[in-house]
Amino acid sequence: MFKINTSTNRIEDLKKMSFNELHFSERNHLQEWLANNPKAFGEKDEKLLIIQKEYNGFNDTNERLDLLAIDKKGNLVIIENKLDDSGRDVTWQALKYVSYCSTLTKDQIAELYEQYLRKIGDSIDAKENLCEFLNKGDFSEVILNRKQTQRIILVAANFRKEVTSTVMWLLQFGIRVQCYKATPYSFGEHVFLTLDQIIPVKDAEDFMIKGNVKEAQETIIEHEVKEIEQLRFDFWVKLLHRIHGKSPIYQNISPRRKHWLYSGGTGISGAHYSFIITKSYVAVELGLNTVDADLNKEMFDLLIKQKESLEIVFGNSLFWQRLDNKRMSRISYRLNDVDITQTEEHERLLDFLVVNMIQLEKSFREPLKNLKTQLSKQTVEETEVEEFEDEKD
Secondary structure, eight states, X not given: OEEEETTTTEEEEOEEOOTTTTTOOIIIIIHHHHHHOXXXXXXXXXXXXXXXXXXXXXXXXXXXXXXXEEOTTSOEEEEEEOSSOOOSSHHHHHHHHHHHHTTOOHHHHHHHHHHHHHHTTOOSOHHHHHHHHHTOSSGGGOOOSOTTOOEEEEEESSOOHHHHHHHHHHHTTTOEEEEEEXXXXXXXXXXXXXXXXXXXXXXXXXXXXXXXXXHHOOHHHHHHHHHHHHHHHHHHHHHHHHHTTXXXXXXXXXXXXXXXXXXXXXXSTTEEEEEEEOSSEEEEEEXXXXXXXXXXXXXXXXXXXXXXXXXXXXXXXXXXXXXXXXXXXXXXXXXXXXXXXXXXXXXXXXXXXXXXXHHHHHHHHHHHHHHHHHHHHHHHHXXXXXXXXXXXX
16 A cells, blocks of 8 residues: 655555554444444445444343444344454354344344434434434334344454355355454554455446345235325325315425325425325424535524524424434424324324415515525625635635
């Protein structure tokens, strides 16, 4: 590995090191790096969500796995980390953990994730975050830890032949195991890390995954999903028909099957009104979700200053969520303890959504218009300052 020196137009060697030489440990360093930045694994078009660390909740055993994650398909991923040497028993160790975790239910996984979030001091809701990560509208639609879909990731600076031989054999039987070689380098006071997947090579991995997709399908789950999609479609048809002509939003939208969320514009790019329907609650929402997280928080702070007057116009107390740990912020009004699968409930839910969306849009129409003007003025002023500074330079 080399550093490019642009001033001399030369490349300079980075010194390959061992974790031991750098006084790094497995638990306090390598594990923490991966837990806080799972993007290091380079999942193609995907990413991993860490849901537990140092997990030891196995019955009748004191064993403890390093990291537990899920991927974008809802598969459990068991991650075992070693430092300079993989050891000869890491595959057996990982296989045991996979067998233990294979029995975890969806609710148990959500509870494990909730425990982990509390442990690291994160206040986000586990089930909501799982839905967001898996792009599902409601936790009832989430599918986790299907039969024989568990994955294993092994990380070490060096892998023994008995380990790589076992991994190659397991791959032939459709068991997804990946080996990542972690290599630290030093250059002066700086330390660098590379994480390279060495087994299987990327092209071979893609072929093997595709070859097992058909076997992994579960017809019962597919049938349930189709039923939910049809129910969702029928509900949206009724909702859009009922609000037609009564609001400036949702007038040119077609019903769809794939989502329980419908958004309509506010006049500010990235800010939108949404109908939200889950299995346990329905809501109308104003979402502030531009690409700029700081701007979202700024808009939220400006609106919440008007909280009292806005709620008087709306006619009820609103649910204000700044969501400091997320990019977006939102303001909503909910009806809890509902069951969207009960069609006899639909009339009540439709009335709630239509009446309150009309009222929400009416309440925030002028404040958002003023907010847009204020933000535009601020942008112009900032541009003028920048131009002035450029002229001075």
